[in-house]
Amino acid sequence: MxxxxxxxxxxxxxxxxxxxxxxxxxxxxxxxxxxxxxxxxxxxxxxxxxxxxxxxxxxxxxxxxxxxxxxxxxxxxxxxxxxxxxxxxxxxxxxxxxxxxxxxxxxxxxxxxxxxxxxxxxxxxxxxxxxxxxxxxEIKASGGTNLIGRGREIRNDLRDALLKNCMDDERIQGLRDAAMIALLFGSGIRRAEATSVQAETVDLVEAEFRIKAKGANVSLVPMSPLAVQHMAAWLEVRNKLVGPRGPLFSRILKGGKVLKSGIKPDSLYRLMMERSLKADLPYLVRPHDARRTMATRIIKEEGELAAQAALRHKNLSTTQIYDMRKREKVKEILRSFD
Missing domain, CATH: 1.10.150 (DNA polymerase; domain 1)
Known part of the structure; x- marks a missing residue:
C-alpha cells in the first residue's frame, strides 16, 4: 500500500x-x-x-x-x-x-x-x-518489581556477533565501534565514563586507562586482552588522523571524516542499539548490559569483593545486586531432580 x-x-x-x-x-x-x-x-x-x-x-x-x-x-x-x-x-x-x-x-x-x-x-x-x-x-500497567538490578548478562556469542558486525563494516566507524564495544565489555565502565576517556590516557602495554569517575574521582581502569586488541586497531588509525590527544571515541561524519570532538553518552547508547539491529540479535544490547556481564562473571569466578573493586562501587550492597550465584545453585540442584 x-x-x-x-x-x-x-x-x-x-x-x-x-x-x-x-x-x-x-x-x-x-x-x-x-x-x-x-x-x-x-x-x-x-x-x-x-x-x-x-x-x-x-x-x-x-x-x-x-x-x-x-x-x-x-x-x-x-x-x-x-x-x-x-x-x-x-x-x-x-x-x-x-x-x-x-x-x-x-x-x-x-x-x-x-x-x-x-x-x-x-x-x-x-x-x-x-x-x-x-x-x-486509563489502562494501567501490571506486573512485578525488578529485584535483580539493571541490565542483563550477555553471552559471548552475542558479544562476538556485535564485534563481527563492526569489523565487517568497511567504514572507519567499524573500527571505532568495535573498540567502543570491546572496551565496555572488557572494563565494565559506564557509558558516560566511556565517552569521557581521553586517547592520551590509554596505556596499551599496561592494559589500562584513566577516567574521571563519579564524584570527580580519577581512576585507573584495567581492560581485557580483547579490549586491548580492538583499542590498538582503532588508536592506530585515529591518532594518525586527529593526533594522539583528545576524546578517545571521536565523532565521525557520514563521509568518513574523523573529528577531534568526541561522541556523547546518548550517541554511544544509540550506536550500540544500531549495531544490535544490524547484527540481528534477539534483543537490543545496551551499554549497561556490558557492565552487568562483567560484574556477573567476576562474582562467579572471584566473588563480590573483586567485583566491587572492578566496578568501583562504594557499597558492597550495590555489587550484591549482580550476584546470581544463589539462583544458579538452585537451578543446579533442580537439574539433579528426576
Whole structure:
C-alpha cells in the first residue's frame, strides 16, 4: 500500500484475523496519516530513546496481531501499521498476556507509554475518537518489581556477533565501534565514563586507562586482552588522523571524516542499539548490559569483593545486586531432580 491509500480495506482483514473487535473511524484514514502521527510521537523523544521505541513498536505489532504487509504482500513499515484502530479491550487483553509471561511492571509501563503516545498523536490528528483515546489512557500497567538490578548478562556469542558486525563494516566507524564495544565489555565502565576517556590516557602495554569517575574521582581502569586488541586497531588509525590527544571515541561524519570532538553518552547508547539491529540479535544490547556481564562473571569466578573493586562501587550492597550465584545453585540442584 502507498502513503495515500486508506486503511479501510485492510481493517476488515485485521478484524477477521483477531478475536477482539477493533474499530476504525474515520474510515478514510490513510497510511500516510498514521505514519505522520507516529513520526510526530517519535519527534518528542530523546535521540537515545528512538531506537528503543521503534524496537518496542515491532514487539507490539506482533503482540497486537497487526499484519506484516498488505493483501498484495507488500511489507509495512512499523510506522504505517493501523495504530489508530486500537481499542482498550484489545490492549487490555495484551496486557493480560504480558502478565502471564511475568513481564516486569517497568517493561509493561514502557510498552503502554509507547501505545498511549502514538494514540495521543492519532487523536490530535483526528484519526482516533476522543472516547477511544480516553479509554486507552486509563489502562494501567501490571506486573512485578525488578529485584535483580539493571541490565542483563550477555553471552559471548552475542558479544562476538556485535564485534563481527563492526569489523565487517568497511567504514572507519567499524573500527571505532568495535573498540567502543570491546572496551565496555572488557572494563565494565559506564557509558558516560566511556565517552569521557581521553586517547592520551590509554596505556596499551599496561592494559589500562584513566577516567574521571563519579564524584570527580580519577581512576585507573584495567581492560581485557580483547579490549586491548580492538583499542590498538582503532588508536592506530585515529591518532594518525586527529593526533594522539583528545576524546578517545571521536565523532565521525557520514563521509568518513574523523573529528577531534568526541561522541556523547546518548550517541554511544544509540550506536550500540544500531549495531544490535544490524547484527540481528534477539534483543537490543545496551551499554549497561556490558557492565552487568562483567560484574556477573567476576562474582562467579572471584566473588563480590573483586567485583566491587572492578566496578568501583562504594557499597558492597550495590555489587550484591549482580550476584546470581544463589539462583544458579538452585537451578543446579533442580537439574539433579528426576
Amino acid at each position: 502507498k502513503r495515500g491509500d486508506t486503511w479501510a480495506t485492510e481493517i476488515m482483514h485485521i478484524q477477521s484475523a483477531t478475536s477482539n473487535e477493533m474499530v476504525s473511524h474515520p474510515a478514510d484514514v490513510t497510511i500516510g496519516q498514521v505514519e505522520e502521527a507516529c513520526k510526530a510521537f517519535m519527534r518528542s523523544l530523546q535521540p537515545s530513546s528512538k531506537l528503543t521505541v521503534r524496537f518496542i513498536m515491532k514487539q507490539l505489532a506482533d503482540d497486537l496481531g497487526f499484519p506484516v504487509g498488505d493483501s498484495q504482500g507488500n511489507p509495512f513499515k512499523v510506522e504505517q501499521l493501523p495504530w489508530h484502530v486500537l481499542t482498550s479491550d484489545k490492549v487490555t487483553a495484551v496486557v493480560d498476556q504480558w502478565k502471564e509471561k511475568e513481564l516486569t511492571k517497568q517493561t509493561t509501563s514502557l510498552r503502554l507509554y509507547v501505545i498511549k503516545g502514538i494514540a495521543r498523536a492519532c487523536f490530535m490528528r483526528h484519526l482516533m475518537s476522543a472516547h477511544q483515546y480516553m479509554m486507552l489512557k
